[in-house]
Amino acid sequence: MSTPHDQPAVDLAEDPNTVEGALALVRKHGGRVTSSRRFLLRVLFEVEGHHTAEELATAVQLQAPDIHISTIYRNLDELERLGVVVHSHLGHGPATYHLAAGAHGHLVCEECGATIEAPTELFAGLSRTARSRFGFDVNPHHFAVLGRCSACRSAGTHTTPTA
Amino acid sequence: MSTPHDQPAVDLAEDPNTVEGALALVRKHGGRVTSSRRFLLRVLFEVEGHHTAEELATAVQLQAPDIHISTIYRNLDELERLGVVVHSHLGHGPATYHLAAGAHGHLVCEECGATIEAPTELFAGLSRTARSRFGFDVNPHHFAVLGRCSACRSAGTHTTPTA
DNA sequence: GTCGATGCAAACGTTTTGCACACTG
DNA sequence: CAGTGTGCAAAACGTTTGCATCGAC
Numbered sequence: 305m306s307t308p309h310d311q312p313a314v315d316l317a318e319d320p321n322t323v324e325g326a327l328a329l330v331r332k333h334g335g336r337v338t339s340s341r342r343f344l345l346r347v348l349f350e351v352e353g354h355h356t357a358e359e360l361a362t363a364v365q366l367q368a369p370d371i372h373i374s375t376i377y378r379n380l381d382e383l384e385r386l387g388v389v390v391h392s393h394l395g396h397g398p399a400t401y402h403l404a405a406g407a408h409g410h411l412v413c414e415e416c417g418a419t420i421e422a423p424t425e426l427f428a429g430l431s432r433t434a435r436s437r438f439g440f441d442v443n444p445h446h447f448a449v450l451g452r453c454s455a456c457r458s459a460g461t462h463t464t465p466t467a
Numbered sequence: 468m469s470t471p472h473d474q475p476a477v478d479l480a481e482d483p484n485t486v487e488g489a490l491a492l493v494r495k496h497g498g499r500v501t502s503s504r505r506f507l508l509r510v511l512f513e514v515e516g517h518h519t520a521e522e523l524a525t526a527v528q529l530q531a532p533d534i535h536i537s538t539i540y541r542n543l544d545e546l547e548r549l550g551v552v553v554h555s556h557l558g559h560g561p562a563t564y565h566l567a568a569g570a571h572g573h574l575v576c577e578e579c580g581a582t583i584e585a586p587t588e589l590f591a592g593l594s595r596t597a598r599s600r601f602g603f604d605v606n607p608h609h610f611a612v613l614g615r616c617s618a619c620r621s622a623g624t625h626t627t628p629t630a
Numbered sequence: 631g632t633c634g635a636t637g638c639a640a641a642c643g644t645t646t647t648g649c650a651c652a653c654t655g
Numbered sequence: 656c657a658g659t660g661t662g663c664a665a666a667a668c669g670t671t672t673g674c675a676t677c678g679a680c
Contacts, residue, residue, distance in 0.1 A: 336654045336659055357645080372662050377645065379660090393556075395610070398644060411603045420601050429592035430612070438583050439617025440574045446613040447558070449593070454602025499634055499679045520670080535637050540670065542635090561669055635678075642671065652661070 320388040321405055323349055329386050340364075340371050344379050348389060354400035354419070394419055394448045410448035415456040419448070483551045484568055486512055492549050503527075503534050507542050511552060517563035517582070557582055557611045573611035578619040582611070 318332050319325030323345040327337045335341075347363045355363075357380060361373040380401055383389045391399045394412045409427055411420040427444035434440040481495055482488030486508040490500045498504075510526045518526075520543060524536040543564055546552045554562045557575045572590055574583040590607035597603040 331655090334659085338654075338660060340661070370662075374646075374663080375661060393610075411597055411601060411605070413603075414606065414609065420603060422597070422601070426596055426600070427593065429596070430590065433589055433592070434574055434585070434612070434614070437589070438574060438585070439620070440576075440583060440614055441616075441620055442574070442612055442614040443577065444612075446577065447556075447610050449597070449605055449607075449612070450609040451597070451603055451605040453604075457602070457604055494680095497634080501635060501679075503636070533637075537638080537671075538636055632680090633678105634680100636676080638674095638676105640671105640673085642669100644668085646667070647665085649663090649665105650661100651663105652659105654659075655657095 320386070320403075326383065326386070326388045329388065330382070333386060335382065339368065340375050341379055343368050343371060344376060345383070345388075348383075348401070348403055354392065354394065354402050356398040356400055358398065360401065390445055392446060392448060395450060407445045409444040411453075412448040412450055413453035413456055414450050415452055418453045418455070420453070422449075483549070483566075489546065489549070489551045492551065493545070496549060498545065502531065503538050504542055506531050506534060507539060508546075508551075511546075511564070511566055517555065517557065517565050519561040519563055521561065523564065553608055555608060555611060558613060570608045572607040574616075575611040575613055576616035576619055577613050578615055581616045581618070583616070585612075 317325060318329040320329055323342065326345050327342060330341060331337055343364045344360065347360055351360075351363065357373060357376050360380070361371070361376045364371050364376065380389060380391070384391060384401075387404055389401050390404045390407055391401045392410060393399050394410055395414065395417065407424075409422040409424055411422050412418070422444075424444055427442060431442040431444070434442050480488060481492040483492055486505065489508050490505060493504060494500055506527045507523065510523055514523075514526065520536060520539050523543070524534070524539045527534050527539065543552060543554070547554060547564075550567055552564050553567045553570055554564045555573060556562050557573055558577065558580065570587075572585040572587055574585050575581070585607075587607055590605060594605040594607070597605050
């Protein structure tokens, strides 16, 4: 995968895998290249893993304190429409955002909140069956699959209520 | 279907499959048998499918207008602790509640919101793999699996953005 | 009479929106 | 200069909580 970055400011195909490429995409779709957008994209490319809008806002605000969280939400929405980022719901609580390129499934423990990033193949069987039985096309990225992690299972409290 | 209700007030084993049985369970756990609880349980046993707290409140209020939605939430919580009801998240928006006896998985269309009630076996393969690969015990009931239903897929708009 | 349950209003955390102003192209 | 993006404040949404009162046992 040769990623030639000799001519950094010219080679701006609308490639959502770079900050400037994503901005080019935005521009192509009639949007403007603003500093808020660039700051947010920089943060998204720097941090790894899942982050709530609030966390992203905090990170952005280290560099540009006046960028408001509503701007973060609006920009995340737009970047999601353009396919640059995706959001996931990892249980109760706020949604988390990450670059679409790193999309994957999630297993989240209902007890301790631990998150396992699961390769999309984990869902291959489910996807196949859902497709053939129900004509349903599974998107394993948007909502996490809940359950209990091994640690909580060994700690071994309430599996079945009542009893 | 022999459902002998000759001695309606006596045969109250703590059987969560009847209104009075569930109330017996509540009492056994130190709770009181109140009319709010009975109304809510009656509604839960009468309606079928998934219902939000607000829908359940509206239904209860047809018979007892003063029962407040906070009471509905508190009672749903308690009934869930006792294993009588479960709640599920079927995508964005409010949680839905139904009797634990009818627990099942859900496939929910991200586009039109259509809900498919999927038998738990649909998740058997995923559960097995998650268990062996990650030591993770999948609970297929709590959060729906999102995706696209066949109708929306044929209608065939945006599957991949940009392109 | 004790203690759990209820109604109400108010708070909560997350996200969205209306508006006037600022900036990009 | 047209029109998109922004900051701010306020609303929206689903849910939870504090408190005084009420009701079950």
